[in-house]
Amino acid sequence: MIDDQVNEWTVSKLKTTKREHEAWVAARLRESPERVKLIPDPDAPNPSDIRYDLILSGSDLWRILQNASSWRFSYSEEGPEEEVDEIVEILDALSDWADISSEITSLKHQRSTAQTIGELINRAAELGYVIYARELRLLLTGGIRPDPSQWTQAEVFVPRATLLFDQLAEHLPHGSDSENDPLNE
Secondary structure, eight states, X not given: OOTTOTTTSOHHHHXXXXXXXXXXXXXXXXXXXXXXXXXXXXXXXXXXXXXXXEOOSHHHHHHHHHTOSEXXXXXXXXXXXXXXXXXXXXXXXXXXXXXXXXXXXXXXHHHHHHHHHHHHHHHHHXXXXXXXXXXXXXXXXXXXXXXXXXXXXXXXXXXXXHHHHHHHHHTSOOSOOTTTOGXXX
């Protein structure tokens, strides 16, 4: 709009518009006595009690991402740097899909997106990583709205599968009691 109307949008007018907008934002922030923050929804399960689900399909992860208001991604940095870099690229792609999820409305495009996400999940598995995700129900509080509003956050965690095997091994018995060992029967 501005580029097509060079005579209308002069440097002076742009600076004035910017100054007015900054003043408007500052005034709005002053009206907000309380800082905006996310808190656990007291009517929802405690976030520390919500377990991550193993994600095996693109449609499962797509459902979680498209229903969320925000996203958090984390990953294991164990393994060769090239693989970790590729996992970061996969998570960036998932973040991009989540960012535009509200724009993907047709069933055909949603199905296609789920398939693409499934390919990303498969690539992570080929690299030796697994994908876990969970949904948290939170409340957005503060700001200019008097009442809290519902907020869903998707959390995606991508560890190396070998880390999970190591953690599992830590919880298995280390000795063999020949009387109780089913392999000795």
